[in-house]
Amino acid sequence: MSTGESEGVRWLSHGEQQAWRAYLRGHRELEVALERDLDAFGMSLPEYELLSMLSEQDGDRARMSVLADLVVQSRSRVTHTAKRLEARGWVRREPTPEDGRGVALALTPAGRRTVEAAAPVHVQSVRANFVDLLTADQVATVHDAFAQVRAHLVPGARADDEIH
Amino acid sequence: MSTGESEGVRWLSHGEQQAWRAYLRGHRELEVALERDLDAFGMSLPEYELLSMLSEQDGDRARMSVLADLVVQSRSRVTHTAKRLEARGWVRREPTPEDGRGVALALTPAGRRTVEAAAPVHVQSVRANFVDLLTADQVATVHDAFAQVRAHLVPGARADDEIH
DNA sequence: GTTGTCTTGTCAATATTTCAACTATCCCGA
DNA sequence: TCGGGATAGTTGAAATATTGACAAGACAAC
Secondary structure, eight states: TTTGGGTTTTOOHHHHHHHHHHHHHHHHHHHHHHHHHGGGGGHHHHHHHHHHHHHHGGEEEEEHHHHHHHTOOOHHHHHHHHHHHHTTTEEEEEESSSSSTTTEEOHHHHHHHHHHHHOOOHHHHHHHHTGGGSSSHHHHHHHHHHHHHHHHHHOOOOOOTTTO | OGGGTTTOOOOHHHHHHHHHHHHHHHHHHHHHHHHHHGGGGGGHHHHHHHHHHHHHSGGEEEEEEHHHHHEEEEEEEHHHHHHHHHTTTSEEOOOOHHHHHHHEEEHHHHHHHHHHHHHHHHHHHHHHTTTSSSSSHHHHHHHHHHHHHHHHHHOOTTTTOOOO
């Protein structure tokens, strides 16, 4: 059994395994660093992402489900995150006129001020710990690689859905 | 204040932002896919990583702190994870002879059987959702990129610490 | 219009993770 | 050999995340 199943398995080559592990570890370290820098603003990375996405939407508002897709989180998780952000006064829940089931999340003025304060620091962190460590070619390759991964896993996903 | 801070900030270029977001999203989708495939074996990705690292150590055992570094998790987290794995009979806690403070985690026979059953499926998942979607060059670039990130964030980290 | 089905979002229960003590051991110098 | 400071690992409570069940509106078929 323990050896029998190994037949026919395409294990990773040494290089592939090295790459995979470098990625897993690098990603974790990077996340830790980004969280650390956001800590000064009293928010986590997922929370920042939510606020940031919201701040780019028309009218600073978006449906819960749209938000969930944008930040790649479950709806339930977005509900919880929104509740926390609402408790801090950064976000407000509003009914949607067009669909009685829906709920829109809207950035409050305080929320906007907070994202705008956090954004420069966060961007600097992304630069210092990621973008600026890489060449333009490397950045482009990372883009392509993960866009492919996403396209494979979520066939319907649009490549540029940060805009709407 | 809200505009004042924007001066002097090196925002991301459009391409950089696209890359960053593609990476964030792709990573999350990838994690979801890997977790889904591991689910059949009753373990999560962090748990698999722990078992997998353990299975590569001499004597199927390693100190808690070594393990924590290998999988890039806090010690406390490793303690909790180990407790769960121990409850399933996959792992056993042992005192270390050389250092009275230390605790070694050892894979049980049942634990080894379980990793060996999960490994082919997991590897296939990593292939299908990541490695095989990329060219060899892309894989190499991802390796370099995240190794650089890790080297920046954890200057002391060894590149090949999956072996010992 | 009534029925059945799908979608939205929430909720409560459960599981996991984090954080800040805390214990025990080791190491080193006076 | 004592003491202080480091290191190893654990603990429990609080914060966060996931899951599955649910309520309610939409929507299509008839």
